[in-house]
Amino acid sequence: MKNTLFPIFLKTETSRFLIVGGGKVGLEKTQTLLKQNPDVLITVVSPEINPELRSIILLNENIELLEREFITEDLNEVDFIIIATANTALNRGIREQAKQKGVLVNAADQPALCDFYLGSIVNKGSLKIAFSTNGKSPVLARRLREYFEQVIPDEVDTSINQLNKLRNAHAGDFSDKLKTLNKITAPLAVNNKAPGTNKKLITTASLLFMVFIVGYSVSALLSGRELLHLVSGVPSSFYIMLAVGFVAQLVDGALGMGYGIMCSTMMMLFGVNLPVISSSIHTAEVFSSAVSGYTHYKFGNVNKRLLLWLAIPGVSGAVAGALLLIYVGNTYATLAYITVAIYTFSIGLRLIYLALKNVNAKSKIKKVGFLGFTGGFMDSFAGGGWGPIVTSTLLAKGRKMNFVVGTVSLSEFFVTFAAAVTFFASLGITHWTTLAGIIIGGTIAAPFAARLSGKLPRKIALLLVATLVITFSIRILLKLL
Template sequence: MTNTLFPVFLKTETAHFLIVGGGNVGLEKTETLLKQNSEIKLTIVATYFHANLIALANNKSNITLVKRPFIDADLSQKDYIIIGTDNPELNREIRELAKTKGIKVNAADQPALCDFYLGSIINKGNLKIAISTNGKSPVLARRMREYFTDVIPDNIEESIENLNQLRANHKGDFQEKLTDLNKATKSFSVSKKDKEDKKYKQFALNISVLFLIFFIGYGLSTLIAPSELLLKIQAIPNVFYGMVLIGFFAQLIDGAVGLGYGVTCATSMMLLGINLPAISGSIHTAEMFSSGISGYSHYKFGNVNKKLLYWLAIPGVIGAVSGAGLLIYLGNKYQTITYALLSLYTMIIGIRLIIIAYRKINKKQKVKHTGTLGFAGGFLDAFGGGGWGPIVTSTLLAKGRKSSYVVGTVSLAEFFVTLAAAVTFFASLGISHWYIILGLILGGSIAAPIAAKLAGKLPQKTALLLVAFLVIVFSLRMLFKII
């Protein structure tokens, strides 16, 4: 069926709307109209009024409530009518009567009686977008509104004002003005954005692949002679297979929930008695590949906010290099003390995960000091072998940000943070415990695409409590081992 609707935007300052029906539908339609113009003139006729509708009318002089059945005279001097009764036959009679008077009608849940629809509306300052499914699926229209409200930046109003100023001050003729405005808005082009997104995703994947090739090549050339390769494979310790499982489980939780990879791996490796800088270095070397694949997968599924990515990734890289440098210094000189500090740190992270699991998500709030958050997350993540997710993801979720976008953006930012930490550790330590690194890489890489598809769908509370339990138990075991 061809959609013949022609979208228009009505100036409602002088319009007079009649709503027939004062129940839930009447309340919803009233709130919809008031949201677009709080001073719109409304007359509502019904035998019953919802309590919230009465409260609205008491606070608004432009709303008139008439408590009685509908009569023909109610159509006098009305421009538009919205019918919201639960009597289909009455709705049809009112619609036919309005048609004889040339009044346009909207009938709730009866598309055949409608001359116009109240679409789902996106408001961003002077930007207004209306979405309609031709009356077929209001639920889908509402979901589309929620999506575009989230992805359109809140500062779009500033761009609109700047463009309006440019147009007002432009001294050229119409064609010159149109040409310059097209140039100014070229960055908004969908085709250009698609190309940039494709390049960005490919960049992350290429970095991961190149580093993986370099890592394997370096390890084979310096640690394993070709003639000894088969013997080395046979001699791989059983811990390698354990780290494959740990890497898979940790990345599955991290990619789907947004946190838990580093602390799960760090506590496991501390129990194995691995050198502290090597723990964080191995984790970040392995996590770089899985986070790169996870970030690419999230980008593919549209789970990344690019502006937030920049504010997290750049300070996060600086923090990661600083944290890695400090751990290398302390881990070599004060290993036992540093073991204790890291065990306490991971245990605190585990407790924080429990708090996050039971914390209610607030309404959406503006996130302040995002750069500081990124730096702190990167520093503690590199120093403690984990913590980027519990620090950064939990903070953003607490601000009411949408789960799938938080997880996707934090996961891609984590790729750059782990890359910076891995390079720092690699430059200082070389490759140690390569079988653990490869185990983590293999397990995490298998889990990353699965986790991206599960983002926002996995029971978050259960996953958080499970990883928190493991982290706390492993941390306590490490502390008792030191004592």
């Protein structure tokens, strides 16, 4: 089918909209119009009104509510009508009456009845971009909007205003103005560092770290005969942690949280020393987070500016938390276990809160550096927490799931690398079967997890992780108290 749509941008100050239907679809259409112009004139007609829609109407004097069935007279002095009912026969009848009066129609999820579509819209100050799929796939249009909302910086409005001032002040003809504009924007076309450089740096650092650890383990701990004997009799803990590492990374890569907390609580149940737990988890996460971060970067799920604000303070916090845990974990082991178990329990409760909380509005994130430091510190000290602290905070501020998960996953590589180096310098490598299990399991799961980012049912996944973490934490506390 040929796409014959002609895009236009309508000045809503002089238009009046009629919405027929007061359910969830009517609510969505009302919110869409108000987002573009809070003062747009709207009339809502419906015998039943969604409670949230009623609240919006009460807060906006420019919205008139007619709590009854639609009648033909409702079309008087109306420019556009949006039909938001599930009654197909009623919708067709309304459309026929609207056509007789020359009123343009949009019928939700019924392209055949539409004279126009409401596209997915990106707002960046004076810049406005609308996406339409000719009524075939609203979901794709919404995904495109979400992507461009992230990649187009808010500062673009400043650039538009500055270019407008230049345009108004320039005395030359169109050709002269174009030459001036090309001259000003020429530096933007200069090739910067190749985009693959960061990927290669992360991959190289990860591989070098892996070779170093494996080489150290083989040469310092095992002879050739001992290695052969060990491979033939791999303990069951390896396979257990292989499964734990796989599941934990699958959850972490898809949700941006859960890896460290799930591994930490499981290893505490096995009675592993706390510094060893955190050391093993962060050593394993160097590899899995490298693969996960690289994959997210490749899929375009990373906000580079936010990455820097999280990664640099996060590294400082990770080193501080690791050093404190080494001291406390060896000197006050039981107290440290109880403290960490209480912390993981509280993280479980936070995950439940996040799962049940409805996030609609996008709000400003304050003290991002402090957030990164706190996440890095608690991640090292408790063996996990970077995701539950950082990811949950960003999601609670209304940020999009795929960009939050991608940015947090890539910054986690630098945090875990710093923590792993600190632990390794102080403790060396122990519990190698546990370490190998979670490394291999997590690395295998990482690419699959990145593809699942933003696709898993968020509420169900968070509740499942929270249930596991709370259950493990309670068992640890009952065992110690």
